[in-house]
Structures are given as C-alpha cells and as structure tokens.
Amino acid sequence: MPAFQIAVIAGDGVGVEVIPPAKRVLEHIGRRHQLQFTFQDFDWGSLHYFQHGRMMPADAIDRLRPFDAILLGAVGHPEIPDHITLNGLLLPIRRAFDQYANVRPAVLYPGVTSPLALRKGEQIDFVVVRENTEGEYAQVGGFVYHDQPEEVAIQTAVFTRRGIERIVRFAFELAERRGKKKRVTSVTKSNAQGFSMVLWDRTFADVAAEFPGISTESLLVDAAAMNFIRRPESFDVVVGSNLFGDILSDISAILVGSMGLAPSANLDPTRRYPSMFEPVHGSAPDIAGKGVVNPLATILSAAMMLDHLGETKAAAQLEQAVADVLAGGRVRTADLGGHSTTSEVTDAVLEKLG
Numbered sequence: 001m002p003a004f005q006i007a008v009i010a011g012d013g014v015g016v017e018v019i020p021p022a023k024r025v026l027e028h029i030g031r032r033h034q035l036q037f038t039f040q041d042f043d044w045g046s047l048h049y050f051q052h053g054r055m056m057p058a059d060a061i062d063r064l065r066p067f068d069a070i071l072l073g074a075v076g077h078p079e080i081p082d083h084i085t086l087n088g089l090l091l092p093i094r095r096a097f098d099q100y101a102n103v104r105p106a107v108l109y110p111g112v113t114s115p116l117a118l119r120k121g122e123q124i125d126f127v128v129v130r131e132n133t134e135g136e137y138a139q140v141g142g143f144v145y146h147d148q149p150e151e152v153a154i155q156t157a158v159f160t161r162r163g164i165e166r167i168v169r170f171a172f173e174l175a176e177r178r179g180k181k182k183r184v185t186s187v188t189k190s191n192a193q194g195f196s197m198v199l200w201d202r203t204f205a206d207v208a209a210e211f212p213g214i215s216t217e218s219l220l221v222d223a224a225a226m227n228f229i230r231r232p233e234s235f236d237v238v239v240g241s242n243l244f245g246d247i248l249s250d251i252s253a254i255l256v257g258s259m260g261l262a263p264s265a266n267l268d269p270t271r272r273y274p275s276m277f278e279p280v281h282g283s284a285p286d287i288a289g290k291g292v293v294n295p296l297a298t299i300l301s302a303a304m305m306l307d308h309l310g311e312t313k314a315a316a317q318l319e320q321a322v323a324d325v326l327a328g329g330r331v332r333t334a335d336l337g338g339h340s341t342t343s344e345v346t347d348a349v350l351e352k353l354g
Contacts, residue, residue, distance in 0.1 A: 003036040004309055007067040007274065009089075011045040013283025014293040015073025021295035021346035022071060022302045025318065028350055029306075033314045040067070044089060046077035055088030061096045064274060069305050072278035073298065078285050087139065095133050097273035099266035100163065101170045102130035102245060103304070104280060106232075106252035106262070111327040112336065114255055116229065124256055126235035129174065130245025131167040132266055134158045135196075137242040159196040159241070164203040170269055171239035172211045180236055183215045184208070187224045187240035187248065200241070224248060228255065253280055258335040260294025261326075263301035265308065275308055277301040291341050294333040296322055299349060321352035 006026075010019040026037050042063070044056035055075070057063070064070060070093070075085050093099070108114050108124035118124070138158035145151045168186070175184050186204045190197035201218060208216050219227065221244045227234070228251050240248060253262035262280035279297030287293055300322055306315035325331055331348040332338030340348075 001034045001036050002311070003038065004068045005066065006037055006039050007064050007070045008039050008041045009044055009070065010041065010073040011075045011283065012047070012077050013074055013285045013288040014281070015045070015075070015283055017288070017291065017293050017342055018279060018295045018298040019071065019073045021342060022298045024346060025299050025349055025353070026302050028353055029314050029318055032353065033311065035311060035314065045075055046080055046085065049080060049084070049088065055085060061092065064093065067274045068309060069274050070276040071302065071305065072276055074279065074281070074283040076283035076285070091137065091139070093276060094266050097275070098133065098268050098270070099273070099275055100131065100133045100167060101267040101269055102132040103174075103265045103267060104128045104130065104249040104252065104262065106249070106256050108256045109261070109323050109326045111329050112257040112261065114257055116232065116255060118233070122233040124232045125180065126232070126252070127174065127178070127237050128245055128249040128252055129167065129171045129237060129239045130249060131163060131240070131242050134160060134163045135242035157196055159199055161199065161203055164200050165207060168204050168207045168239055171237050172207060172214055175214050175237040176211070178236065182213060183217070183236040185224070185235055185238045186216065186218045187221050187238060187244050188218065189221050189244070191220060221248070225251060228252060249280065258294065260297050260333060260335045261300070262297050263304055265301065265304045267308065277305040291343065292334055293342050294335050295342050295346050317353065321349050324352045325349055
C-alpha cells in the first residue's frame with residue numbers, strides 16, 4: 001500500500017476551516033484506492049508570529065524537508081502587514097524547495113455561472129503557470145534614509161535565463177500533457193521593460209522552437225488581462241512572471257465563478273523537494289470562524305497533490321466528485337449563490353465519492 005507523509009500548515013483565518021475537509025476527503029479516497037496518508041500538523045502562521053515574532057520556526061525548512069508534500073490552508077492576518085506574512089512563510093518555503101512552477105487551473109464547471117456572458121458552447125478551461133521563485137518577488141533591494149522624510153526604496157526584479165527557460169519549458173510540456181488546444185501564451189511587458197522582459201521573449205522563442213506541435217502567442221500583460229475577459233475560451237496554458245502570473249490567476253479565478261473554486265500547486269518538477277498545495281483564496285478574515293467558507297478550492301488542491309504524487313486515478317475521481325456536486329446545484333456555499341455550510345459541501349463530496 002503506497003504511504004505518503006503529508007505536512008499540514010492550516011495557517012490563519014479560514015485556513016483552519018478548509019484543511020480538515022481536505023484531510024477527510026483524502027482519507028476517504030485513500031481507503032478506496034489503498035493509499036495511506038499520515039498527516040503532521042504544524043501550527044505556524046500569524047498566531048505563531050504573535051507568540052514568537054516570526055511566522056515559523058528557524059528550523060522550519062529542515063522539518064518540512066522529509067515530507068512527500070505540503071498541504072497549506074491560508075496565511076494572512078489583518079493586524080500583520082502582508083509583506084511580513086508572505087516573506088515569513090510562503091516565499092521561504094517556495095524558494096528553499098525550489099518550487100519554481102506555480103500552477104493555477106481555471107475551469108468553469110457545469111452548474112457554475114461565470115460573471116461573463118459566454119456564447120453558447122464556449123468553455124473556460126485553461127491553466128496559468130507562474131514563475132514562482134524569482135522575477136518581481138525576488139526581494140532584492142532595500143531602503144535608504146529609512147523612516148525619514150526623504151526615504152528611498154529600491155526594489156529590483158531578478159530574471160535569469162535559467163529561471164525563464166525552465167518555467168517556459170514546463171508550460172510547453174504541460175500543454176502537451178493536457179492535449180487540448182495545445183497552445184501556450186506568453187505574457188510579458190517588453191515594450192516597457194526592455195531588459196528583463198526582452199530576455200523573457202527571446203527565451204520563450206528559443207524554447208518554443210523545440211515544440212513544433214504547440215501553437216504560441218505572446219501578449220503584453222495589459223492585452224492578456226483584456227483577453228482573459230474578451231476571449232477566455234481561447235487560452236490553454238498561459239505562462240508569465242511571478243507578478244503577472246499572480247495577478248492574472250486572480251482574474252481567472254473570478255472568471256470561473258469564485259475564488260472558492262481556485263486551487264493551486266507550488267511544484268518542484270524535479271521532485272528533489274516536497275511540493276506545496278494550497279487554495280488561492282487566502283485567509284478571508286471577514287468570514288473566518290463562521291463555518292461558511294467554500295472548501296472546494298482546498299479539496300481540488302488536494303486532487304492536484306494526488307496527481308503530483310502519481311495517484312492519477314484517485315485525483316481524477318476526486319475532481320469528478322467536486323464537478324458532480326457543482327453540477328447538482330443543490331449544495332453550494334454563499335460565494336456560489338447558495339446557503340450551504342463548509343461541512344455540508346464536504347459531506348456532499350464524500351457522498352459523490354461513494
């Protein structure tokens with residue numbers, strides 16, 4: 001029986017509410033597919049920060065290293081600046097484990113209404129691939145005259161040919177595996193950023209030449225944002241920098257009905273280190289503790305984890321169970337226009353799994 005050791009960081013806000021449903025679903029599907037999951041919980045996040053002055057312990061990376069995967073709920077607290085929570089937990093994990101491919105699917109499931117008025121027969125089913133370890137989030141820079149009236153902040157984006165090449169190649173390989181439109185869209189801003197984004201464009205062209213069976217297009221980020229709204233059905237795999245991928249994937253999450261349906265994976269494709277899986281929606285402090293958060297993004301993230309661990313049949317079954325619940329239209333949380341609780345949606349997924 002395959003056995004997997006999973007590190008769990010529930011984190012903050014609704015994170016502590018969506019992780020238990022994901023665990024329940026994984027344990028259930030594990031019994032059906034003869035898989036064993038051992039979860040180890042780490043109480044890191046904002047409460048840890050209030051108690052210890054840091055988001056996670058100094059030896060956190062070493063403690064996470066032996067696990068097969070990491071399941072994350074959410075990180076963020078209204079009383080802690082976002083740059084502290086981000087640089088105190090998420091970014092160190094992504095960088096230490098070289099999780100350079102951030103993968104965010106955007107699927108409009110039957111039974112869910114998009115805010116867009118799609119033409120008959122049009123479907124939204126694409127993936128945003130975001131470079132996850134360098135670019136605009138490299139945290140290179142500093143302050144001069146700190147806290148003085150003439151203070152200066154310098155923020156430097158770091159783009160390497162190695163970093164661009166490997167994320168672009170990952171996008172092309174993903175388009176081949178998906179076998180749908182077989183199309184990769186590169187998103188840059190090379191008309192304004194004449195060094196980093198020009199390097200991106202050149203590298204994209206070089207990698208594209210290795211995949212003659214995949215069609216391509218290159219869009220400036222403002223045009224990409226417009227076309228996400230105007231023609232979302234045309235996209236297959238979209239690849240962009242850390243910043244552009246972050247922003248565009250939030251747009252794509254809303255296009256498919258709700259942030260509550262947006263999973264993500266932070267992958268080390270080489271599998272040297274554990275990869276991390278999390279919902280896109282964040283800690284949502286406005287609804288935390290009310291038992292109404294949509295657990296489906298986290299459950300779909302768990303399905304992505306199963307797929308990464310090589311359990312493709314279990315992953316497909318779990319995603320289908322979510323799709324069946326959404327298609328039924330009976331059980332859905334407030335973000336999808338319903339009145340169901342978190343536990344009711346979880347029970348519905350478990351029922352569909354059998």
